[in-house]
Amino acid sequence: xxxxxxxxxxxxxxxxxxxxxxxxxxxxxxxxxxxxxxxxxxxxxxxxxxxxxxxxxxxxxxxxxxxxxxxxxxxxxxxxxxxxxxxxxxxxxxxxxxxxxxxxxxxxxxxxxxxxxxxxxxxxxxxxxxxxxxxxxxxxxxxxxxxxxxxxxxxxxxxxxxxxxxxxxxxxxxxxxxxxxxxxxxxxxxxxxxxxxxxxxxxxxxxxxxxxxxxxxxxxxxxxxxxxxxxxxxxxxxxxxxxxxxxxxxxxxxxxxxxxxxxxxxxxxxxxxxxxxxxxxxxxxxxxxxxxxxxxxxxxxxxxxxxxxxxxxx
Numbered sequence: 535x536x537x538x539x540x541x542x543x544x545x546x547x548x549x550x551x552x553x554x555x556x557x558x559x560x561x562x563x564x565x566x567x568x569x570x571x572x573x574x575x576x577x578x579x580x581x582x583x584x585x586x587x588x589x590x591x592x593x594x595x596x597x598x599x600x601x602x603x604x605x606x607x608x609x610x611x612x613x614x615x616x617x618x619x620x621x622x623x624x625x626x627x628x629x630x631x632x633x634x635x636x637x638x639x640x641x642x643x644x645x646x647x648x649x650x651x652x653x654x655x656x657x658x659x660x661x662x663x664x665x666x667x668x669x670x671x672x673x674x675x676x677x678x679x680x681x682x683x684x685x686x687x688x689x690x691x692x693x694x695x696x697x698x699x700x701x702x703x704x705x706x707x708x709x710x711x712x713x714x715x716x717x718x719x720x721x722x723x724x725x726x727x728x729x730x731x732x733x734x735x736x737x738x739x740x741x742x743x744x745x746x747x748x749x750x751x752x753x754x755x756x757x758x759x760x761x762x763x764x765x766x767x768x769x770x771x772x773x774x775x776x777x778x779x780x781x782x783x784x785x786x787x788x789x790x791x792x793x794x795x796x797x798x799x800x801x802x803x804x805x806x807x808x809x810x811x812x813x814x815x816x817x818x819x820x821x822x823x824x825x826x827x828x829x830x831x832x833x834x835x836x837x838x839x840x841x842x843x844x845x846x847x848x
Contacts, residue, residue, distance in 0.1 A: 535573050535574065535600065535698060538573075538600060538601075538696050538698065539573065539600060541692065541696075542600065542601070542604065542692065545604075545688060545689070545692060546560065546563060549685050549688075555685070559607060563603045563604055563607050572598065572599075573599060573600035573698075574599060574600075574698060574699055574700040574705070575594045575595055575596050575599040575697070575698065575699035575700070575715055576594070576595045576699060576700050576701070577592070577593070577594050577595075577699045577700065577701040577706065578593050578595070578701075579591065579592055579593065580593060583817055584815045584816075584817040592714060593714075593715065594697070594699050594713075594714040594715030594716075595715060596715040596716055596717060599699075600698075601692070601693055601696065601716070602717070604689055604692065604693055605693055605713075605716045605717035605718055606717050607689070608686065608689050608690060608693060608716075608717070608718040608722075609717040609718040609721060611679060611682070611686055611718075612686075612718050612721035612722060612725060613721050614678065615675055615676055615679070615721070615725055616720075616721040616724040616725050616728070618675050619675065619724065619725065619728035619731070620728070620731065620732070620735065620745075621728060621731050621745050621746050621747040621752070622724065622728070622746075622747070623746040623747065623748050624748060626797050626798055626799050626810075626847075626848055627847055627848070629746060629753075629796075629797070629799070630799070630810050630847065630848055632744070632746070633744070633801065633808045633810065634807075634808070636743070636744060636755070636807075636808060637806060637807075638755070638803055638805075638806050638807060638808055639757075639806065640792075640803055640805065640806070641760070642757050642758045642759075642760055643743060643755055643756070643757050643758075643803065644755070644756050644758070644790035644791060644792065644803075645753070645754070645755055645756075645790065645791060645792065645793065645794045645801060645802075645803065646753075646754055646756060646787065646788050646789065646790045646791070646794065647751065647752060647753050647754075647787075647788050647794050647795070647796050648751070648752040648754070648777060648785045648786065648787045648788065649750060649751055649752075649785065649786045649788075650727075650750035650751075650783060650784070650785050650786075651783075651784050651785070651786060653712075653723055653749065653750035653783065654711055654712035654714060654719060654723060654750075655710075655711035655712065655714070656711060656782055656783050656784065657711055657712050657722075657723060657726055657781065657782075657783055658710065658711070658781045658782045658783075659691075659694045659695060659710060659711065659712070661781040661782070662690075662694070662712075662722070662726050662781070663687060663690060663691055663694070665726070665729050666687060666690065666725070666726070666729075667683075667687055669725075669729050670683040670686065670687065671683045690718075690722070693713050693716055693718070694712065694713050694716075694722075696713075697713035697714065697715075697716065699715075720749055723749055723750070724747075724749055727747070727780065727783065728747075730779075730780040731745075731747070733776075734773075734776055734777070737776060738769070738772075738773050738776070740757070741756055741757055741758070741769055741770075741773065742754055742755070742756065742757075743755040743756070743757045748797060751796065751797065752785075753794065753796040753797075753801070756770070756790055770790075773787075774787045795813045796813075797813075798812060798813055798814070798848070799811070799812065799813055799848060800812070800813040810848055811848070812844070812845060812848050822837060823837055
């Protein structure tokens with residue numbers, strides 16, 4: 535940890551001296567970091583009770599740690615790029631709006647979802663930093679950070695290769711994968727696979743009528759060629775292989791069907807259009823605020839009005 539603190543100080547000094555970091559950036563980077571009495575992140579585990587059998591969910595709390603300020607600054611740089619990637623989606627309302635514009639042919643179109651296997655821990659840091667280096671300095675989506683790409687890459691390398699955390703009275707260093715708990719982890723993972731999705735869209739654009747992804751969950755509509763099932767089968771297998779041909783990250787691609795669950799939606803093909811309804815896991819505990827809560831009345835009313843709007847929109 536002492537070595538990491540020195541490395542962080544050196545990083546700040548280097549990019550302050552060459553005027554890459556302005557005063558506001560420096561404040562953001564230093565906030566909560568060098569003045570904290572406890573530089574370590576803290577590790578804990580909760581249960582994924584909706585899984586059968588139950589599975590653990592590892593959590594690293596970054597708040598107040600040495601690299602927290604650096605992580606928040608990186609998240610600020612990466613989020614605008616992540617939101618501009620072609621497959622990006624974050625809320626169901628936007629997804630529904632896009633789906634309602636599509637015309638579907640039930641004889642050729644089918645739905646499917648894909649789920650990355652332990653996405654964060656299976657993104658190889660060395661491979662990610664390598665593809666980011668070219669992407670950040672050349673792609674139009676990154677035009678706003680071209681002049682800062684070297685600093686952002688150095689900051690990512692510092693963060694991803696130095697995830698130190700405490701668990702009880704023991705201390706650990708994550709050896710590979712995305713730094714668990716780090717603020718930029720979602721944007722980092724989103725951009726990482728988006729770089730590969732550019733090639734997937736170019737190769738399978740005629741078959742992928744629609745494709746969206748929320749971090750490690752993807753939804754797509756597959757259009758098969760009419761009267762050529764053999765070519766369609768070959769193309770489908772090649773697509774699944776292409777999804778798994780990027781670093782050490784692998785995906786579970788579900789079979790094509792007329793109805794799938796994605797995010798909080800059940801999406802189905804109904805004649806020539808797509809219909810949606812709200813999907814809720816069987817283990818949903820419905821942990822809404824009780825009416826006897828001490829929250830202000832506006833919060834309680836807002837919860838009800840918000841849920842009614844959500845049901846209407848989705």
